[in-house]
Amino acid sequence: MKYSDLVADWLVELGYTTCFFVAGGNIMHCLESFRHKFAMRPTVHEVASGIAAEYFNEISGGGKAFALVTAGPGLTNIVTALGGAYLESRELLVIGGQVKTADLAHGKLRQRGIQEIDGVAIAAPVTVASVRFETPVARSEWQRLVALTRHGRRGPVFVELPLDVQAMDVDPASLQGAEFVPPPLARISDDTLNDVVSAIHNAKRPALLLGGGVDRATARLVRDRLAALGIPLLTTWNGADRIAEDQPLYFGRPNTWGQRSANLILQQSDVLLVLGSRLGLQQTGFNWQEFAAGGQVIQVEIDQAELDKGHPKIAMPLAADANDVLLRLVDRDLGRHEDWVAHCRRVRASIPLVEPVNQTRQGFISPYAAVAALSDLCRDDDVIIPCSSGSAFTVAKQTFRLRANQLMVTNKGLAAMGYGLSGAIGAALAYPDRRTLLFEGDGGFAQNLQEIGTAVVNKLDLKIFIFDDGGYASIRMTQRNYFKGDYIGCDTGSGLGMPDWRPIFEAYDVPSISVGPDFMSDSAFQRLFEMRGVAAFLVKIDPEQTYFPKITSRVTATGGMESEPLHRMTPPLPPAQVTDLGRYLPVSEGEVT
Numbered sequence: 001m002k003y004s005d006l007v008a009d010w011l012v013e014l015g016y017t018t019c020f021f022v023a024g025g026n027i028m029h030c031l032e033s034f035r036h037k038f039a040m041r042p043t044v045h046e047v048a049s050g051i052a053a054e055y056f057n058e059i060s061g062g063g064k065a066f067a068l069v070t071a072g073p074g075l076t077n078i079v080t081a082l083g084g085a086y087l088e089s090r091e092l093l094v095i096g097g098q099v100k101t102a103d104l105a106h107g108k109l110r111q112r113g114i115q116e117i118d119g120v121a122i123a124a125p126v127t128v129a130s131v132r133f134e135t136p137v138a139r140s141e142w143q144r145l146v147a148l149t150r151h152g153r154r155g156p157v158f159v160e161l162p163l164d165v166q167a168m169d170v171d172p173a174s175l176q177g178a179e180f181v182p183p184p185l186a187r188i189s190d191d192t193l194n195d196v197v198s199a200i201h202n203a204k205r206p207a208l209l210l211g212g213g214v215d216r217a218t219a220r221l222v223r224d225r226l227a228a229l230g231i232p233l234l235t236t237w238n239g240a241d242r243i244a245e246d247q248p249l250y251f252g253r254p255n256t257w258g259q260r261s262a263n264l265i266l267q268q269s270d271v272l273l274v275l276g277s278r279l280g281l282q283q284t285g286f287n288w289q290e291f292a293a294g295g296q297v298i299q300v301e302i303d304q305a306e307l308d309k310g311h312p313k314i315a316m317p318l319a320a321d322a323n324d325v326l327l328r329l330v331d332r333d334l335g336r337h338e339d340w341v342a343h344c345r346r347v348r349a350s351i352p353l354v355e356p357v358n359q360t361r362q363g364f365i366s367p368y369a370a371v372a373a374l375s376d377l378c379r380d381d382d383v384i385i386p387c388s389s390g391s392a393f394t395v396a397k398q399t400f401r402l403r404a405n406q407l408m409v410t411n412k413g414l415a416a417m418g419y420g421l422s423g424a425i426g427a428a429l430a431y432p433d434r435r436t437l438l439f440e441g442d443g444g445f446a447q448n449l450q451e452i453g454t455a456v457v458n459k460l461d462l463k464i465f466i467f468d469d470g471g472y473a474s475i476r477m478t479q480r481n482y483f484k485g486d487y488i489g490c491d492t493g494s495g496l497g498m499p500d501w502r503p504i505f506e507a508y509d510v511p512s513i514s515v516g517p518d519f520m521s522d523s524a525f526q527r528l529f530e531m532r533g534v535a536a537f538l539v540k541i542d543p544e545q546t547y548f549p550k551i552t553s554r555v556t557a558t559g560g561m562e563s564e565p566l567h568r569m570t571p572p573l574p575p576a577q578v579t580d581l582g583r584y585l586p587v588s589e590g591e592v593t
Contacts, residue, residue, distance in 0.1 A: 003136045004033035004166040006175065010139050012037050014146050016093075017063025018056060018429065020049035022077075024070020026097030026115060029166035034068065041065075041429060041458065043422070044450040046074050050081025050094060051411075051419055052426030054156075057091040059216070059383065059407045060430040066093040072115030075122060075160075080416060083126040084388075085156040087413030088212070088238065091149045092156035094123075100164040101134050119160050128155035134162060136170050138177030147182040153303045185302065185321035192318065193328055196273065196298055199316070201335035203271035205295070205584060206231045209254070211322070212238025213276020213302060216407075218323040219243070223404070225330040230337055232269075232344045234262055236277045237397050237412055241384075244404040251344050256285050256551045257394040260569050261351040265344050267567035268584035270295035276322030278306040282412065285551055288312040290565035294586035300325050347581045353399050357548045357571055364542035365517045367391060367467055371399040371439065373520055374465070377529065379435060383427050384408040387420035387440040391473040391547050392465075396439045407431070417472075418447030421464070425451060428460040435461045435532075442498060443472040449499075452508045455534045462534045465515070469541035471496050477547060491543065505536045512536035 007030070019038040022045065023031055034040065043049045049067040056065040069078050075096050085092040098104070099113025111117070124130040128148050149157045188196075200206045208231055210219070219242035226233060226243070232251045233243055237258075243250045252262030266272065272292045277283060278301060284291040288311040291297070296315035300322045301307050307317035318325075353372065360366040378384070380403050386396030388411045402408060409427055411419050420440035428436040445466050455462050467473070471491030479487050487494040505512040511528060515537045519525045528535045549569035553561045564570070567585055572578075578585075 001170055001172055002029065002033065002166075003168045003170045004029040004161075006170060006172055007142070007161075008033045008037040010142050011066070014143065015064045016066055018053075018065035019068050020053045020056075020065060020426070021068035022046045022049060022070065022074060024074050024097060026071040026074075026099060026163050027068055027095075027166070029163065030068060030095060030097065030161065041454075043425075043454050045448070046077035047080050047418075048422035048425070048448060048451045048454065050078040050092060051084065051422035052429070054081060054085045054090045054092045054411070055385070055409050055423040055426035056430040058409050059427055064091070065426065065430075066095060068095050070097045070115070071099060071113075071119065072117050075117065075119035079122060079126065080414070082123055082156045082158065084411045084414040084416060084419065086126040086128070088411050089154045090156070090411075091154050093146060093149055094156060094158045096158060096160045097166070098132065098160045098162040101162045102164070104134075104162070119158065123158035126156065127158050128153075130158040132160040132162070133165055136165060136168055136175060138175045140177030140180045143180035147180065151182045152185060185324065186319055187324050188300070188318050188320045193325070193332075196316070196318075196325075197329070197332045197334060199271050199296070199298065200231065200273060201333065203295070203335075204337070205269050205340045206271040206273070206334070206337060207234060207266060207269040208232070209234045209236065209266065209272060209274045209277060210239045210242050210326075211236040211275060211277025213322045214239060214242055214326055215323055216242065218326055222326060222330045229330065229334050230341065231334055232265055232341060234266060236283055237410065239276065240397070241402050241406060241408040245401040246403070249341065251348055253397060254283070254566060255397070256282050256566070257398065258566070259353060259398055260355070260549045260573075261348045263566040263569065264347050264351070264582055264585075266292060267565065268294065268582065270584075272297045274299045274301075275326055276300065276302075278303065279312055280413075281311075284312045285566045286563035287565045293565070294584065343583075350577070350581055351573075353401070355549060358546045359542075360545055361542045363516075364540050364545070365515065365519070367395045367539070367541055367545065368399050370465075370515065370519075370539055371396050372401075374437070375399070375401045377520075378403075378406065378437065381405045381434050383431055383434050383436040385420055385424040385427055385436060385438045386410050387417075387438070387444055388412060388423070389415040389417055389419075389474070390441045390444055391469075391477075391541075391545070392439045392441040392444070392467040394547065394550075417441070417444035420444060421448050421451050421455070424462055424464075425455055425458070425460065428455070428462050429458065432460075435463065438462065438464045439467070440464070441467045441473060442469065442501070443496075446498060449504065452505070452510060452534075456508050456510060460534055461532050463529060464534070464536045466501060466536065466538050467541045468501065468538045469543045469545065471498055471543070473541070473543075473545065473547070476543065501536070501538050510534050510536055512538060515539045
């Protein structure tokens with residue numbers, strides 16, 4: 001039996017159903033074997049294969065996807081996808097081709113075989129495992145590698161198969177090996193759980209922050225019991241779709257670009273239980289010393305290194321599975337906190353998600369108003385992809401109101417432009433019976449627009465909303481704020497070439513329409529939005545649009561720069577409102593946020 005045929009059988013046993021790939025000579029045996037076992041989804045560029053597989057796995061309710069790339073440029077092209085999955089702790093298996101074992105340079109030459117490059121060494125820093133098999137390995141080794149990408153702190157795995165190894169004739173019985181069973185995840189003891197419960201029970205202002213480490217299946221299991229906990233619920237951006245907007249105790253998504261009301265509530269808590277979040281700097285703010293500074297933070301995180309990193313200050317670090325803790329926590333009595341919950345509701349009601357603080361010139365549409373309106377128009381089971389960086393990303397995360405059965409996926413760790421379309425393709429293929437919406441800036445979309453054809457040939461129900469402001473909005477804003485508008489490389493006027501979008505979509509036979517301030521009453525928009533298939537919506541955004549609220553930096557008394565804490569977003573709230581809504585903040589009375 002050919003080894004690549006046997007590997008295909010093993011991958012089927014491990015639950016894989018879909019292969020994203022770009023064809024190449026050094027994977028020809030794998031390609032021929034896999035085509036008979038999997039739904040084969042070719043992409044134009046390898047990075048799209050990796051991103052699509054990551055997003056497919058992140059929300060799939062059924063099978064799993066992997067990526068297949070050839071040697072040399074196939075591997076180097078997918079490194080960005082490996083890096084993104086690594087930083088976000090996402091499942092991703094990448095199988096790469098390599099030259100014949102006889103042609104391997106083994107570090108003695110820069111290159112011996114055609115297209116040879118050391119893919120294992122290149123992938124190693126951005127994977128949880130990076131290996132080359134120069135002889136066929138047993139089924140148990142593939143089980144072990146797949147377990148690494150699925151269990152514990154997940155991450156990508158790269159497996160490199162030389163061409164002759166793919167083609168080797170093997171005896172399946174001799175390559176079974178002992179069954180590999182991944183070790184159980186760490187659990188906190190009942191005594192430790194009692195300590196957590198006691199801390200929350202005795203607190204005056206407790207809150208629960210759910211991160212992406214709490215999986216969607218767990219969130220669904222406890223959905224109806226969360227309200228009985230009686231404490232405010234918040235989510236990180238990666239955990240955004242774990243709790244619906246209309247959940248009675250849901251109070252938003254805190255972040256450096258987060259919802260101001262959510263930031264205010266988090267900062268006033270006296271016990272903050274964090275489940276399944278590494279509490280990176282985007283979550284805590286660069287001024288991490290003032291993250292939940294008026295209380296104690298209890299962090300449940302699977303990776304001990306994240307608990308030991310030194311920021312923010314953690315009163316009770318617990319290296320354990322956040323899903324297990326949440327499942328056990330929902331059956332416990334956490335005390336009565338009605339006055340605190342009432343205060344949180346007033347904070348949430350007093351500060352709208354779309355604040356009247358931004359400038360939008362006549363003839364353009366506010367991106368905040370556009371996203372808010374679209375969230376109302378969406379179906380209950382739509383899949384939302386808010387790209388991964390820039391204004392389209394942050395606006396969607398601040399403004400979109402998620403419902404119980406909607407899904408939202410992004411990759412903010414790498415914050416790479418160009419993720420949106422490939423991610424949306426993977427998500428749409430994971431749920432072909434649902435509609436997928438993509439919010440992407442024109443600058444980011446231009447970096448991966450070749451995959452429009454991939455969306456079309458797969459007949460996806462994908463609605464693409466391009467925030468068309470003529471370039472890189474976030475770079476333009478930085479240069480305007482810090483360098484007096486001395487623009488370079490951020491729009492056409494400063495040397496950045498951007499396309500006319502309508503002819504590009506026409507070339508792929510994709511209908512498109514411009515979206516202006518009155519799009520809600522536009523019958524042509526409504527028809528295109530409800531029509532099944534790929535469609536593009538060009539949202540006309542003011543190139544000088546402002547994006548607030550956000551965390552900024554200030555000059556200290558000693559002349560240095562210090563980032564503001566989460567509760568002190570720009571522009572500030574009126575002092576009287578701060579005194580009222582931020583009455584429990586650990587700051588002097590009347591200090592503006």
